[in-house]
Amino acid sequence: MNLANEITQMAQVAKQSAYALATTPTALKNKVLHNMAKAILSHKDFLMVENQKDLAEAHRQNYPKALVDRLTMTEKVIKEMAVCLQETAQLKDPVGEVMRTIKRPNGLMIKKIRTPIGVIGIIFESRPNVVSDCIGLCLKSGNAAILKGGREACFSNKAIFKVLQDVLKGSRIPHDSIHLIESTDREAVTILLGLDKYVDLIIPRGGEELIEFVASHSRIPVIKHYKGICHIYVSHHADLGKALKICFNAKVQKPAVCNAMETLLVEEKVAKKFLPRMIGDFQKANVEIRGCPVTRQIVKDGVKEATEEDWEEEYLDLILSVKVVKNLKDAVQHINRYGSHHSDAIITENKKEAEEFLKSVDSACLYVNASTRFTDGYQFGFGAEIGISTDKLHARGPMALEELTTYKYIVYGKGQIRT
Amino acid sequence: MNLANEITQMAQVAKQSAYALATTPTALKNKVLHNMAKAILSHKDFLMVENQKDLAEAHRQNYPKALVDRLTMTEKVIKEMAVCLQETAQLKDPVGEVMRTIKRPNGLMIKKIRTPIGVIGIIFESRPNVVSDCIGLCLKSGNAAILKGGREACFSNKAIFKVLQDVLKGSRIPHDSIHLIESTDREAVTILLGLDKYVDLIIPRGGEELIEFVASHSRIPVIKHYKGICHIYVSHHADLGKALKICFNAKVQKPAVCNAMETLLVEEKVAKKFLPRMIGDFQKANVEIRGCPVTRQIVKDGVKEATEEDWEEEYLDLILSVKVVKNLKDAVQHINRYGSHHSDAIITENKKEAEEFLKSVDSACLYVNASTRFTDGYQFGFGAEIGISTDKLHARGPMALEELTTYKYIVYGKGQIRT
Numbered sequence: 001m002n003l004a005n006e007i008t009q010m011a012q013v014a015k016q017s018a019y020a021l022a023t024t025p026t027a028l029k030n031k032v033l034h035n036m037a038k039a040i041l042s043h044k045d046f047l048m049v050e051n052q053k054d055l056a057e058a059h060r061q062n063y064p065k066a067l068v069d070r071l072t073m074t075e076k077v078i079k080e081m082a083v084c085l086q087e088t089a090q091l092k093d094p095v096g097e098v099m100r101t102i103k104r105p106n107g108l109m110i111k112k113i114r115t116p117i118g119v120i121g122i123i124f125e126s127r128p129n130v131v132s133d134c135i136g137l138c139l140k141s142g143n144a145a146i147l148k149g150g151r152e153a154c155f156s157n158k159a160i161f162k163v164l165q166d167v168l169k170g171s172r173i174p175h176d177s178i179h180l181i182e183s184t185d186r187e188a189v190t191i192l193l194g195l196d197k198y199v200d201l202i203i204p205r206g207g208e209e210l211i212e213f214v215a216s217h218s219r220i221p222v223i224k225h226y227k228g229i230c231h232i233y234v235s236h237h238a239d240l241g242k243a244l245k246i247c248f249n250a251k252v253q254k255p256a257v258c259n260a261m262e263t264l265l266v267e268e269k270v271a272k273k274f275l276p277r278m279i280g281d282f283q284k285a286n287v288e289i290r291g292c293p294v295t296r297q298i299v300k301d302g303v304k305e306a307t308e309e310d311w312e313e314e315y316l317d318l319i320l321s322v323k324v325v326k327n328l329k330d331a332v333q334h335i336n337r338y339g340s341h342h343s344d345a346i347i348t349e350n351k352k353e354a355e356e357f358l359k360s361v362d363s364a365c366l367y368v369n370a371s372t373r374f375t376d377g378y379q380f381g382f383g384a385e386i387g388i389s390t391d392k393l394h395a396r397g398p399m400a401l402e403e404l405t406t407y408k409y410i411v412y413g414k415g416q417i418r419t
Numbered sequence: 420m421n422l423a424n425e426i427t428q429m430a431q432v433a434k435q436s437a438y439a440l441a442t443t444p445t446a447l448k449n450k451v452l453h454n455m456a457k458a459i460l461s462h463k464d465f466l467m468v469e470n471q472k473d474l475a476e477a478h479r480q481n482y483p484k485a486l487v488d489r490l491t492m493t494e495k496v497i498k499e500m501a502v503c504l505q506e507t508a509q510l511k512d513p514v515g516e517v518m519r520t521i522k523r524p525n526g527l528m529i530k531k532i533r534t535p536i537g538v539i540g541i542i543f544e545s546r547p548n549v550v551s552d553c554i555g556l557c558l559k560s561g562n563a564a565i566l567k568g569g570r571e572a573c574f575s576n577k578a579i580f581k582v583l584q585d586v587l588k589g590s591r592i593p594h595d596s597i598h599l600i601e602s603t604d605r606e607a608v609t610i611l612l613g614l615d616k617y618v619d620l621i622i623p624r625g626g627e628e629l630i631e632f633v634a635s636h637s638r639i640p641v642i643k644h645y646k647g648i649c650h651i652y653v654s655h656h657a658d659l660g661k662a663l664k665i666c667f668n669a670k671v672q673k674p675a676v677c678n679a680m681e682t683l684l685v686e687e688k689v690a691k692k693f694l695p696r697m698i699g700d701f702q703k704a705n706v707e708i709r710g711c712p713v714t715r716q717i718v719k720d721g722v723k724e725a726t727e728e729d730w731e732e733e734y735l736d737l738i739l740s741v742k743v744v745k746n747l748k749d750a751v752q753h754i755n756r757y758g759s760h761h762s763d764a765i766i767t768e769n770k771k772e773a774e775e776f777l778k779s780v781d782s783a784c785l786y787v788n789a790s791t792r793f794t795d796g797y798q799f800g801f802g803a804e805i806g807i808s809t810d811k812l813h814a815r816g817p818m819a820l821e822e823l824t825t826y827k828y829i830v831y832g833k834g835q836i837r838t
Contacts, residue, residue: 019755019779019781022778022779022781023778023779102799102800104798104799104800108789108793108798110799110800115781117811117812118781118811196634200811200812201811201812215615215638216638219634219635221640221641221810221811221812222640223812239834241834242833242834245834245836246834246835246836248836249836249837250836253836253837253838254837336438358829359441359442360438360441360442362438362441362534362537362827363827364827364828365827365828365829365830366827366828366829366830367829367830367832368829368830368831368832369831369832369833369834369835370527370830370831370832370833370834370835370836371832371835371836371837373836373837374527374830374835374837375828379523379527379837380521380523380529380828381521381523381529391640392536392537392619392620392640392825393536393619393620393640393642393812393813393825394812394813396825396826396827397827397828398828406811406812406815407815408781408782408783408784408785408815408816409783409784409785409794409799409815409816409817410777410784410785410786410787411784411785411786411787411789411793412787412788412789413786413787413788413789413790414661414788414789415658415660415661415664415665415788415789416665416788416789416790416793417664417665417668417669417672417789417790417792418668418672418673418790418792418793418798419672
């Protein structure tokens with residue numbers, strides 16, 4: 001069978017399974033998730049042996065250390081995969097929730113009910129735990145899933161998938177509810193992206209190039225988990241003690257993640273007082289600073305010149321661009337123009353200014369006096385998350401179980417007709 | 420200036436206006452909407468003169484009567500446009516609504532706030548009143564709008580747009596919040612669909628061919644208002660009096676709309692009793708019946724043979740396909756396979772059966788003992804609607820003001836950092 005037929009058939013059976021999944025009781029879904037967690041733990045050795053094959057190839061190819069780290073399945077990683085499945089089982093099932101009830105003058109009773117989306121395609125790179133995390137979230141929310149991982153993790157992905165599918169085969173949930181595309185050909189992605197008759201949503205998780213490719217080839221709705229160019233704006237109304245602590249945390253605590261700060265904006269009035277201390281703290285932590293001309297006048301030592309490209313770069317590293325701006329309005333304009341609409345913060349003790357910032361900045365998550373690092377499904381109290389959406393349609397910000405659902409209207413009548 | 424530059428610049432200024440619109444007070448938006456309604460009425464003669472130019476061309480080109488009807492701006496149509504703007508002004512402003520409040524153990528206070536989407540592109544055919552209806556809904560929900568109408572209504576669209584934009588020019592809302600692409604070149608649509616940097620959502624309204632084109636060329640999220648292949652399933656538990664009345668209404672009252680019934684499914688057990696009377700009623704109303712073999716055994720007179728294509732056709736006319744099915748399960752399978760996931764109904768007095776239907780059919784609107792013709796923003800109590808979404812992401816079913824919004828999370832802290 002050729003690749004196109006194979007993937008089309010996969011999507012067709014996934015669609016059929018999705019209809020069954022949509023009416024599967026919560027208790028059964030939870031039982032299966034717990035069994036999956038157990039199976040992951042009891043197949044630890046098998047998973048690690050398969051992971052070694054990917055790691056051996058990674059060493060042969062001389063992959064960068066960060067990538068090898070993301071690829072490595074230690075005992076700790078495997079335990080976390082199991083814990084994630086258990087936690088997903090414990091989350092509230094969103095399916096069936098009555099979101100709204102409308103009683104019409106003609107007696108019609110309308111209910112807006114939360115339902116699964118159907119079939120979700122997830123296209124991802126490197127971390128193999130994405131397989132179990134995403135399958136857990138899709139099953140819990142009643143969706144069938146088609147996964148396509150990267151070549152670099154192909155043995156690990158296959159192994160995790162096999163363990164999970166074996167659990168489904170021993171359950172009353174159709175084992176066809178989950179699929180893994182094993183082909184490492186990019187053609188496989190293109191084929192999947194054309195199957196809008198069967199697949200309802202595509203979620204790409206990975207680097208810029210992957211997401212660009214998916215966005216420009218998909219006929220299916222895509223929710224992008226794109227880059228985070230996060231800003232913190234320090235106003236002259238700021239408590240500078242808080243500002244120092246929050247900015248340091250947002251840049252240094254975990255620089256390789258999408259909710260880390262990439263650009264610091266400082267109000268002119270307070271720049272001379274704030275920047276020397278702040279940049280000093282950063283430099284002690286080995287953060288490279290790229291500053292605007294005013295910043296470089298204030299702090300002369302070790303501050304590189306920021307170029308236009310710096311304002312739109314997601315470093316994901318111990319690098320920070322710094323700009324002195326005239327006022328709140330300039331800060332807002334900078335963020336809306338150069339940001340990625342992910343997470344941005346203001347440090348101020350002035351409530352009116354805070355509200356103006358919250359209203360004017362067009363981002364998924366906006367903070368007053370807190371670190372941008374809190375943009376995360378767990379930190380928001382949603383339980384697990386499938387990612388952080390940088391799109392505005394359907395899901396924005398941390399995307400958890402609720403965001404993996406849609407709704408239908410059910411209307412109870414007594415013979416009503418339109419006149 | 421070439422077309423690509425022109426449309427790109429349009430989108431850029433629309434994006435800038437969208438930021439201003441997002442923080443425009445409700446009272447100002449409402450005042451502008453009322454002024455727009457007044458302007459439409461006071462420019463009635465101008466609008467009718469311009470409309471005559473389109474109608475003259477329509478006659479020259481010998482357009483079908485249905486199209487000419489949709490194109491014609493009578494005094495009544497113009498009055499309705501004004502009323503729609505007034506009604507939109509009276510609807511609750513969705514922007515700023517607190518959708519959810521979350522208090523975290525670390526003291527962070529998270530609020531999920533309804534916000535405008537940004538810039539919405541609307542690509543439509545024929546009816547010129549779409550211009551004022553959509554501009555009204557976009558402005559009220561705080562969105563900038565870029566409209567692209569069909570060639571057949573170009574003079575009418577331009578005239579309505581001019582009247583509305585003149586009102587904006589005299590107001591404190593940026594007049595750049597609304598745009599009309601005047602080029603009748605399809606190239607203009609392709610250009611617009613590539614501007615994902617500035618345009619946040621595309622809504623196509625029109626025939627199958629237009630929607631297909633938009634779906635396959637857009638880099639921007641699209642919410643399709645596609646066809647309605649609506650079904651009614653008559654169970655042997657049905658009150659046949661209700662069934663006769665509801666099915667007749669769903670087919671005959673207004674056959675050219677998307678929520679009209681296109682296929683009647685009848686349970687085997689009740690077919691002999693129900694079909695002769697039902698088909699008799701339809702035939703008296705000049706409805707052409709295309710039946711499955713069993714239907715044609717039961718009613719021999721004037722029932723044509725239904726082909727496989729009939730099950731997936733949206734007639735929008737006095738034509739109905741009829742199929743006798745074994746049971747509920749078969750009915751559900753038929754609807755999920757051939758339907759367009761728009762609106763479907765079951766006629767039954769058995770509650771358990773009704774619930775099974777509501778759970779198993781994957782459509783935007785599902786009815787028990789009522790006509791599918793109620794799928795409509797006004798009928799659901801939403802006020803005006805921008806259309807009926809047949810998609811599952813972001814908006815499903817009647818799409819009104821709320822569905823023209825997204826949300827952001829705002830987080831109030833007191834210096835919290837991640838540890």
